[in-house]
Amino acid sequence: MAKHWAEPAVTALRANGQRVADLDTSSTPGFTGGKREGKELLAERATVLSDLQEKLFAHGRTGGTRSVLLVLQGMDTAGKGGIVRHVIGSVDPQGVDHASFGVPTPEELQHDFLWRIRKRLPAHGQIGVFDRSHYEDVLVVRVHELVPQREWEPRYDLINEFEREVSENGTMIIKVAMFVSLEEQKRRLRERLERPDKYWKFNPSDISERAYWPEYQKAYETLLDRTNTDYAPWYVLPADNKWYSRLAVTELLIDALTGLNLDWPPADFDVAEQLRRLDES
Amino acid sequence: MAKHWAEPAVTALRANGQRVADLDTSSTPGFTGGKREGKELLAERATVLSDLQEKLFAHGRTGGTRSVLLVLQGMDTAGKGGIVRHVIGSVDPQGVDHASFGVPTPEELQHDFLWRIRKRLPAHGQIGVFDRSHYEDVLVVRVHELVPQREWEPRYDLINEFEREVSENGTMIIKVAMFVSLEEQKRRLRERLERPDKYWKFNPSDISERAYWPEYQKAYETLLDRTNTDYAPWYVLPADNKWYSRLAVTELLIDALTGLNLDWPPADFDVAEQLRRLDES
Numbered sequence: 001m002a003k004h005w006a007e008p009a010v011t012a013l014r015a016n017g018q019r020v021a022d023l024d025t026s027s028t029p030g031f032t033g034g035k036r037e038g039k040e041l042l043a044e045r046a047t048v049l050s051d052l053q054e055k056l057f058a059h060g061r062t063g064g065t066r067s068v069l070l071v072l073q074g075m076d077t078a079g080k081g082g083i084v085r086h087v088i089g090s091v092d093p094q095g096v097d098h099a100s101f102g103v104p105t106p107e108e109l110q111h112d113f114l115w116r117i118r119k120r121l122p123a124h125g126q127i128g129v130f131d132r133s134h135y136e137d138v139l140v141v142r143v144h145e146l147v148p149q150r151e152w153e154p155r156y157d158l159i160n161e162f163e164r165e166v167s168e169n170g171t172m173i174i175k176v177a178m179f180v181s182l183e184e185q186k187r188r189l190r191e192r193l194e195r196p197d198k199y200w201k202f203n204p205s206d207i208s209e210r211a212y213w214p215e216y217q218k219a220y221e222t223l224l225d226r227t228n229t230d231y232a233p234w235y236v237l238p239a240d241n242k243w244y245s246r247l248a249v250t251e252l253l254i255d256a257l258t259g260l261n262l263d264w265p266p267a268d269f270d271v272a273e274q275l276r277r278l279d280e281s
Numbered sequence: 282m283a284k285h286w287a288e289p290a291v292t293a294l295r296a297n298g299q300r301v302a303d304l305d306t307s308s309t310p311g312f313t314g315g316k317r318e319g320k321e322l323l324a325e326r327a328t329v330l331s332d333l334q335e336k337l338f339a340h341g342r343t344g345g346t347r348s349v350l351l352v353l354q355g356m357d358t359a360g361k362g363g364i365v366r367h368v369i370g371s372v373d374p375q376g377v378d379h380a381s382f383g384v385p386t387p388e389e390l391q392h393d394f395l396w397r398i399r400k401r402l403p404a405h406g407q408i409g410v411f412d413r414s415h416y417e418d419v420l421v422v423r424v425h426e427l428v429p430q431r432e433w434e435p436r437y438d439l440i441n442e443f444e445r446e447v448s449e450n451g452t453m454i455i456k457v458a459m460f461v462s463l464e465e466q467k468r469r470l471r472e473r474l475e476r477p478d479k480y481w482k483f484n485p486s487d488i489s490e491r492a493y494w495p496e497y498q499k500a501y502e503t504l505l506d507r508t509n510t511d512y513a514p515w516y517v518l519p520a521d522n523k524w525y526s527r528l529a530v531t532e533l534l535i536d537a538l539t540g541l542n543l544d545w546p547p548a549d550f551d552v553a554e555q556l557r558r559l560d561e562s
Binding site: 058061062081084085088089091092093094096098100129131186189190193194196197199200201202204207210211264265266267269271274275277278281 | 339342343362365366369370372373374375377379381410412467470471474475477478480481482483485488491492545546547548550552555556558559562
């Protein structure tokens with residue numbers, strides 16, 4: 001067990017049918033330390049993550065077919081970007097494929113909702129990171145009825161089938177739903193409005209969306225119920241404390257990569273012979 | 282002038298018709314400190330780079346059209362991967378698009394040599410990083426005569442036209458040619474053969490290529506002569522000292538980003554009005 005954890009993040013955060021509305025978004029499940037311990041530990045564990053990631057990359061470069069996909073979902077200001085910057089930022093960019101899914105383009109709308117997602121699946125040896133994902137198609141789409149229910153309703157099953165296929169092809173899927181409180185979101189939005197270096201992160205529609213908070217919670221609850229599978233588990237992350245979010249996702253990734261049980265790839269050449277050739281070159 | 286630099290990297294390293302064979306690959310042009318100072322300074326300057334990169338990203342997110350493209354070229358073991366890991370790794374992965382160009386696929390060979398390159402040009406606000414590039418088409422292709430001279434010879438002009446277009450479209454291009462000595466390459470290859478955690482980086486053909494060293498030097502000299510333009514300058518980087526390479530490329534990127542003269546994007550909304558809306562939400 002990593003230092004300061006009473007229960008590993010992977011079990012403490014696993015979705016288990018809890019009601020989203022009841023979540024204490026300021027809690028730090030499994031972790032016994034505070035902010036200072038959390039930040040110190042993050043720096044330490046970032047090195048562990050980076051070493052594991054290098055093994056995954058090496059594996060992919062030598063014919064291995066495993067990869068990892070981290071799906072990040074959350075309302076505006078939940079801290080998805082911070083996870084990318086402060087967690088994914090600690091590993092080698094060569095082994096990271098980051099994709100951000102916004103409002104679909106006209107071309108994307110001419111295809112089924114998984115079309116643009118499939119195109120960005122991580123290659124062998126890579127950690128793929130989705131900042132928003134196919135889950136938007138049962139979140140914003142459902143809340144605003146962008147398509148009728150007969151169209152979004154079947155998507156839960158389609159997503160499960162899709163993720164099963166991706167998983168069977170060798171990709172370890174980790175899905176993280178980040179939740180801040182309505183009050184914490186207000187604080188974070190206010191910061192964006194009070195600091196000129198944050199204006200660019202603000203969009204007036206972020207405020208309009210706040211009126212739909214209960215509908216989003218309900219939509220999250222449904223997707224957590226219907227798409228929380230063994231092969232693509234959901235983790236419910238209380239995200240009021242940024243330091244905790246980052247540490248927790250680091251631990252989830254470490255757990256996933258450790259589970260791949262990768263070692264350094266063996267030489268597929270005769271080492272002694274190559275050393276001789278090198279000496280003569 | 283940054284601390285410990287007698288002359289900025291951007292002028293000290295700019296290609297100026299020097300002979301590649303005469304380059305002292307263990308030198309540290311412009312820098313007056315040693316390894317310790319270099320490493321300390323790198324940590325400090327990484328923060329500056331990261332802040333500038335965030336401005337570029339913000340610019341791209343608010344309709345700006347500027348971007349940066351870092352082209353890395355060099356023989357095996359020259360340290361291209363280390364630049365990505367230790368320099369690019371210090372900025373937000375959300376703003377980085379890394380592309381590695383290996384042996385062309387059959388599909389890529391069905392197109393002109395710039396086809397696969399164009400597809401990976403950085404989006405607005407991004408730093409694109411090419412680990413190898415279209416320059417392979419006048420390097421390995423020329424050295425091994427993979428196509429006849431009448432085919433590779435026109436590529437220098439085609440590259441200049443292409444890069445002019447890319448530059449005029451708003452992309453700041455920085456091209457870095459990294460050179461280690463034949464001896465230093467031998468040391469680095471030996472390390473890959475002596476450490477099981479490095480086997481995966483080794484390929485027997487890396488040794489065979491050493492026999493073509495003079496031909497590669499000549500091919501590099503031609504491309505430095507013929508594609509060193511104001512809009513897409515080459516920097517000649519002595520790369521025996523990894524700490525120097527990383528620091529120097531950091532400085533080149535800082536210089537480029539500073540030259541873009543970006544500020545935080547202004548609000549395109551009424552701040553006071555949004556604060557009122559937020560309070561009521």
